[in-house]
Amino acid sequence: MLRRLSLRDFVIVCELDIELGAGFTALTGETGAGKSILIDALQLTLGSRGDAGVVREGAARADLSAEFDVSPALAAQLRPWLEEAGFDTAELDERGGRLLLRRVVDAQGKSRAWVNGGTATLAQLRELGEQLVDIHGQHAWQSLTRADSVRALVDAQAAVDTAALQSSWAARREARRRLDEARARQADLERERERLQWQIGELAKLAPQPDEWEALNAEHTRLSHGQSILDAARVALDMVSEAELNAEGLTSRAIDALDEVAGVEPRLVNALEVLREAQAQLQDAAHSLNGVLGHTELDPDRLGELDARLSAWMGLARRYRRQAHELPELLQAWQAELTELDAATDLAALERDATQAHAAWLKAAQAASKLRKQAAPKLSEAVTAAMQTLGMAGGRFEVAFLVALGQSLLGNYALAKEVVPLVQEGDPLGKVYHLTLRPVAERQCYFTDPELALYLDFARMRQSPRDPAHFTRVLNAEEGFTPPGLLFGLSYAWYLDNRFASHIEYKMAITRAEVSDLVPAQVKSQARRLEMIDFFRTVVFRQ
Secondary structure, rough: OEEEEEEEEEOEEEEEEEEEOOOOOOOOOOOOHHHHHHHHHHHHHHHOOOHHHHHHOOEEEEEEEEEEEHHHHHHHHHHHHHHHHOOOOOOEEEEEEEEEEEEEOOOOOOEEEEOOEEOHHHHHHHHHHHHHOOOOOOHHHHHHHHHHHHHHHHHHHHHOOHHHHHHHHHHHHHHHHHHHHHHHHHHHHHHHHHHHHHHHHHHHOOOEEEEEEHHHHHHHHHHHHHHHHHHHHHHHHHHHHHHHHHHHHHHHHHHHHOOOOOOOOOOOOHHHHHHHHHHHHHHHHHHHHHHHHHHOOOOHHHHHHHHHHHHHHHHHHHHOOOOHHHHHHHHHHHHHHHHHHHHHHHHHHHHHHHHHHHHHHHHHHHHHHHHHHHHHHHHHHEEEEEHHOOOOOOOOOOOOHHHHHHHHHHOOOEEEEEEEEEEEEOOOEEEEEEEEEHHHHHOOOOOOOHHHHHHHHHOOOOOOOOOOEEEEEEEOOOOOOOOOOHHHHHHHHHHOOOOOOOHHHHHHHHHHHOOHHHOOHHHHHHHHHHHHHHHHHHHOOOO
16 A cells, blocks of 8 residues: 655655555545646656656756555565565565655656665566556556456466465576576586585694694693603602701691690680691692602603694694684585585586476466466456446457467577676666577477577577577666567467557557658667568468
């Protein structure tokens, strides 16, 4: 539901904020009061084309924003699309949430758009807007010419679980992405794998253990100072108990002297107790010193082993630019990374995952298609019957599945599809659509390789001179784009009955124009479309 609409410097409006409550809202006014300006502003916010004419005279830019409250069902439907496009979904959960769309058009006609604060294209705004708003007017029926709108109606009639279908499609796409990425990076991954194996081999020879570095240093320090420790312990033991004149003996004599008179002078009792405690502590000290002298050995061989191991630790630490005590953690991290690389380079497993994901999606899609085909006639009959009572006697509403049928002729022709942003010095200039064909031996397609290349040329895809299987198309920042597969399905449906593909009918209308009425660019477009019609007649339908 539209919650808020904000206009700044739009046409004749300086500043306007409209807050809409729940339920039905009516905006009324005389002709010319500005009602249509609000609709125009909303349409512009939802991705319709705009130019410098929408900027209020004297202003630098027109700034429009629309805030929507999203229901839980719509939030669940939009979240995968928003996440895939890179938009923030923090305010969408199982209870619904909010969406904020913003559009700015400057005085030079340049346009920028945002969805939840993230930069968006006009195509993305339009796609999102179709899910949020349905504008009913003189041409409201045109929403029924959009395949996704009709599909939503059919799905509602057929009770299709679109969430499960979208989930299986997302899983299929992710499995395919991992496989394609692994194939494209196979050489790099193999080099990285070999590097890691060599590094792990070096560290594995050392086999550093957690806390070993500290233990080695402590033992090395003790052994390297062994003689000094023995000498100091011997001198201390002599002074405490073994010399002719020692602390323990003197303390014993002092105790004997006080013991004789302590009964007469109570003040000496405390001193006597302190001396006895001191005597006990001296005896403990003597015992400890004897233990040190009895167990401390000079072991030059062990000291040499420690020197060599500490040197190996330090050498590897310097080579990999780490602190010596970090080597055990580094070894574990490399081993984990190697495990991930092994999984990424296991093409057989990735292909198996992709095949399973495709089969799961195909099963879900076939089940949905079956329900849709069963529900389509019932929907057509219900809408047609309703039309007879709405002043459209004789009107007919029909749902056809020609687009998908046309697309199926291409089969599994595409190995990989990718849209890459085109950026210069941080500014988005547009996008590049990359299409890689599957090898002919693996391709299940209605067309031969030359026929497929000819169609892709009609779709304005440019073949790489270095790689005949690679095609690209450069799109400007605001250009709409119909992928080759969808374009083929729409063209197929249009060729059979132009009522079922108004999007293509709009483009094909130029074929009926007189050449003398067209500018050179339109003449070129007309020729390309006539060639495509001829392609469908001679190649697709073999007429």
